[in-house]
Amino acid sequence: MSAETPDVLVVGAGPAGLAAADAARRAGARVVLLDAAGDAGGQYWRHLPASRPAAAERVLHHGWDRFAALRGQEVLTDAQVWLAERHDDRPPTLHVLVGPADGSDRVRRTFAPTTLVLATGAYERTLPFPGWDLPGVFTAGAAQALAKAERIAVGRRVVVAGAGPFLLPVAASLVRTGAQVLGVLEANGWRRLARAWSARPAELLSTRHKAGELAGYVRDLARHRIPYRTGTAVVAAHGTDRVTSVTVARLDADWAPVMGSERRVPADAVCVSHGFVPRTELAVSAGCRLTRDGGVRTDENGLTSVPGVYAAGEITGIGGADLALAEGVVAGLAAAAAADPAGGGISAGQRRDRTVNQRFAARLEAAHGIRPGWVGWLADDTVICRCEEVTAGDLRAGAAATGSRGLRSLKLSTRAGLGVCQGRVCGRTVEDLLNRHTGGLLDAGRTETRPLAAFVRLGELAAGADKEEPA
Amino acid sequence: MKVVVVGAGIVGAAIARELAMAGVSVVVLDRSASAGGTSAAGEGNLLVSDKGPGAELSLALRSLTLWRSLLPEVADTFPSIEYETKGGLVVATTDAGAAALRAFADLQRTAGVSAAEVDGLDYEPDLNSAHTAAIFYPQDAQVQPAIATEALLAVARRHGASVRQGVEVLGPLRGGDRLTGVATSGGDVSGDHVVVAAGPWSGEVARRLGVELPVRPRRGTILVTTRMRQRIRHKVYDADYVGAVGSDDAALQTSSVVESTAAGTVLIGSSRERRGFDERIEARVLSAVAAKALVLFPFLAGVAVMRAYGGFRPFVPDHLPVIGPDPRLPGLWHATGHEGAGIVLSTATGELLGDLLLGRAPRVPAEAFAVDRPTLRPHLEPSPDQ
Numbered sequence: 001m002s003a004e005t006p007d008v009l010v011v012g013a014g015p016a017g018l019a020a021a022d023a024a025r026r027a028g029a030r031v032v033l034l035d036a037a038g039d040a041g042g043q044y045w046r047h048l049p050a051s052r053p054a055a056a057e058r059v060l061h062h063g064w065d066r067f068a069a070l071r072g073q074e075v076l077t078d079a080q081v082w083l084a085e086r087h088d089d090r091p092p093t094l095h096v097l098v099g100p101a102d103g104s105d106r107v108r109r110t111f112a113p114t115t116l117v118l119a120t121g122a123y124e125r126t127l128p129f130p131g132w133d134l135p136g137v138f139t140a141g142a143a144q145a146l147a148k149a150e151r152i153a154v155g156r157r158v159v160v161a162g163a164g165p166f167l168l169p170v171a172a173s174l175v176r177t178g179a180q181v182l183g184v185l186e187a188n189g190w191r192r193l194a195r196a197w198s199a200r201p202a203e204l205l206s207t208r209h210k211a212g213e214l215a216g217y218v219r220d221l222a223r224h225r226i227p228y229r230t231g232t233a234v235v236a237a238h239g240t241d242r243v244t245s246v247t248v249a250r251l252d253a254d255w256a257p258v259m260g261s262e263r264r265v266p267a268d269a270v271c272v273s274h275g276f277v278p279r280t281e282l283a284v285s286a287g288c289r290l291t292r293d294g295g296v297r298t299d300e301n302g303l304t305s306v307p308g309v310y311a312a313g314e315i316t317g318i319g320g321a322d323l324a325l326a327e328g329v330v331a332g333l334a335a336a337a338a339a340d341p342a343g344g345g346i347s348a349g350q351r352r353d354r355t356v357n358q359r360f361a362a363r364l365e366a367a368h369g370i371r372p373g374w375v376g377w378l379a380d381d382t383v384i385c386r387c388e389e390v391t392a393g394d395l396r397a398g399a400a401a402t403g404s405r406g407l408r409s410l411k412l413s414t415r416a417g418l419g420v421c422q423g424r425v426c427g428r429t430v431e432d433l434l435n436r437h438t439g440g441l442l443d444a445g446r447t448e449t450r451p452l453a454a455f456v457r458l459g460e461l462a463a464g465a466d467k468e469e470p471a
Numbered sequence: 472m473k474v475v476v477v478g479a480g481i482v483g484a485a486i487a488r489e490l491a492m493a494g495v496s497v498v499v500l501d502r503s504a505s506a507g508g509t510s511a512a513g514e515g516n517l518l519v520s521d522k523g524p525g526a527e528l529s530l531a532l533r534s535l536t537l538w539r540s541l542l543p544e545v546a547d548t549f550p551s552i553e554y555e556t557k558g559g560l561v562v563a564t565t566d567a568g569a570a571a572l573r574a575f576a577d578l579q580r581t582a583g584v585s586a587a588e589v590d591g592l593d594y595e596p597d598l599n600s601a602h603t604a605a606i607f608y609p610q611d612a613q614v615q616p617a618i619a620t621e622a623l624l625a626v627a628r629r630h631g632a633s634v635r636q637g638v639e640v641l642g643p644l645r646g647g648d649r650l651t652g653v654a655t656s657g658g659d660v661s662g663d664h665v666v667v668a669a670g671p672w673s674g675e676v677a678r679r680l681g682v683e684l685p686v687r688p689r690r691g692t693i694l695v696t697t698r699m700r701q702r703i704r705h706k707v708y709d710a711d712y713v714g715a716v717g718s719d720d721a722a723l724q725t726s727s728v729v730e731s732t733a734a735g736t737v738l739i740g741s742s743r744e745r746r747g748f749d750e751r752i753e754a755r756v757l758s759a760v761a762a763k764a765l766v767l768f769p770f771l772a773g774v775a776v777m778r779a780y781g782g783f784r785p786f787v788p789d790h791l792p793v794i795g796p797d798p799r800l801p802g803l804w805h806a807t808g809h810e811g812a813g814i815v816l817s818t819a820t821g822e823l824l825g826d827l828l829l830g831r832a833p834r835v836p837a838e839a840f841a842v843d844r845p846t847l848r849p850h851l852e853p854s855p856d857q
Contacts, residue, residue: 402624405636458761
């Protein structure tokens with residue numbers, strides 16, 4: 001199978017990927033931008049399909065005008081990268097299936113780009129709690145997607161809980177769909193939030209539009225009389241067929257539930273989010289080194305540890321759409337310049353934009369990062385891995401029975417993370433819990449190792465059997 | 472007596488269990504975690520069907536007996552090792568292949584293997600009806616290899632063994648011309664004997680201890696499908712598998728091994744390729760494995776693969792495990808080179824090593840596995856490519 005060889009291949013058409021492809025194109029590079037979804041925009045600019053546009057997209061989406069300017073680019077949609085073959089001295093060969101994932105006639109394409117920009121975004125991270133597998137419990141991202149892309153409310157009386165500024169736009173979207181939001185519960189206390197957000201105030205000036213955006217959400221909450229409670233969490237959901245009430249508790253600074261603070265609140269839906277996990281499987285397959293937080297390690301140009309491979313956006317660490325756009329511009333220009341050194345460079349302003357927004361990302365982690373006390377709200381029968389129905393007790397028992405300090409072995413003996421989501425939902429949590437039970441895993445980080453980045457049918461694999469040549 | 476076992480995979484685990492149950496003081500060392508290498512990267516085959524008459528088949532038959540007998544030890548205290556005597560169905564897809572398969576089965580029967588020619592569709596209704604012969608091997612069985620490894624280690628610990636993970640062997644401790652232990656990243660560990668059971672990494676460990684051992688990695692890749700209603704009941708493989716197992720070729724060879732697991736997924740192997748410790752998963756290998764599987768079960772074409780994993784089999788040039796003392800360095804023992812059969816052979820390997828080390832009468836002929844056997848002797852010197 002002959003490989004296509006663009007100057008710059010960009011994987012992911014969210015804010016970072018769109019900005020990268022746009023910048024690289026403006027610098028004169030031959031660019032291919034692809035995305036697994038049927039349309040550009042990523043998770044952030046999720047919208048109704050072009051066939052039935054909403055009049056109010058600009059109201060519903062921050063930065064819609066920026067998106068409108070970027071979305072005019074050519075995007076190869078419904079393009080699933082299922083394998084990245086590592087070459088160490090250059091970008092990997094990417095194997096792609098193009099066509100609707102449920103269709104039977106996807107086309108196999110192969111790319112051997114001169115440079116590669118990975119902008120694959122992040123997965124939502126949701127910490128488990130008793131009852132989180134009941135119908136009526138949504139990840140905040142799923143609720144947001146239903147609200148944004150389908151205009152559907154997840155319930156009538158909804159509690160929004162977790163950590164981070166993402167809870168605010170979710171609550172705002174829910175209100176717009178007609179739901180009654182009973183409260184927004186932030187796990188971190190005022191003390192931590194204030195320390196992180198008020199340090200070095202001058203720095204925040206340059207990202208004040210973002211602070212303004214958050215302030216706007218808070219005003220929204222106030223207008224609808226929605227309480228914003230800090231140091232508080234949903235620690236259990238109750239119901240038989242679906243959620244009918246939740247238990248809310250106060251948390252200490254380490255997120256451990258405070259005994260005696262629990263109270264029951266009737267509700268028919270809960271939306272939870274505790275942050276995001278960089279979606280790094282392609283980067284790991286490509287050989288890119290990760291940071292301790294699990295993001296892809298990059299230099300000031302977005303270059304990873306692999307020559308010719310760049311990364312931008314949430315994949316490098318969670319920082320929001322503004323940082324993703326800034327990183328995308330820099331990585332796109334750097335990738336274009338590496339593919340054709342005669343092209344233009346990166347301006348000081350573009351670099352500054354990236355740096356300023358990175359400081360914002362550091363604040364985000366300082367203010368809202370997950371604290372270890374949350375395990376205090378787990379019960380032995382709380383399901384951790386939903387695909388394979390592995391409970392917190394199973395993980396503890398597995399570690400005790402085997403004495404193993406290996407994530408690989410413990411996953412195989414408990415089956416945690418081996419189901420259809422391949423640990424994308426539970427992987428970090430399984431790893432955290434097993435780290436506690438084993439006194440430290442010796443092969444930590446394996447959760448992000450997924451050589452197959454997407455499902456492939458055996459027939460699709462076999463169809464390439466005679467055409468493949470060693471790359 | 473104190474014995475140091477290097478390697479917490481299935482072979483090291485079986486040796487530790489055997490010795491600990493005999494009252495030996497055992498410490499198992501692994502540079503990483505238990506059951507994290509080859510033992511966690513295979514299908515858990517307990518096969519006799521792919522072995523012709525000879526020493527390896529004797530070891531395999533003895534191993535099957537031992538697997539059955541140790542089940543009660545691990546029945547209560549552990550997640551199930553998923554031992555299943557499902558039987559193997561070997562299928563030929565050409566006329567020449569059918570003739571070769573029948574001749575091979577005739578030979579195997581003379582050595583105690585049960586093999587019956589059957590109508591393949593009676594055993595596997597979804598099998599490609601165009602196959603030319605099918606032989607059923609009722610002795611073939613399966614375990615979940617990582618759990619089995621941990622279970623054997625747990626039994627060893629119950630009998631006093633200690634398992635130290637994250638401890639890497641750096642060099643020998645010597646007393647005169649004798650090996651008296653190993654220097655490790657966690658300090659010196661002394662022992663009357665040191666058994667190297669580090670699978671494909673045994674060559675490197677042996678070199679650190681001062682001797683050459685021709686063990687090299689032979690890469691394999693397995694595909695895992697999403698869960699499905701069980702439509703494959705046995706371990707089904709094409710007759711080419713036997714040829715690939717015994718091949719010396721370093722280039723890619725694939726043959727199909729297809730089976731359902733207790734979890735409801737289907738495992739599809741397998742490839743064999745010698746290319747060092749190269750962990751990359753490649754499309755050309757996955758495609759070749761998939762194409763072979765569809766020859767056996769055309770219905771799999773629409774089934775989604777959700778995971779692929781690879782591992783390294785410990786390969787030795789004459790295709791026989793190395794089990795026994797190293798005549799070049801008193802105190803050093805080897806138990807490696809099982810290639811793709813380490814899971815099944817682990818139990819009898821543990822027993823044989825115990826027999827030799829404790830002076831008991833071996834229950835299988837030991838000479839065939841000796842380090843200095845004639846077919847291995849030429850390989851015991853450092854080769855120019857290393």
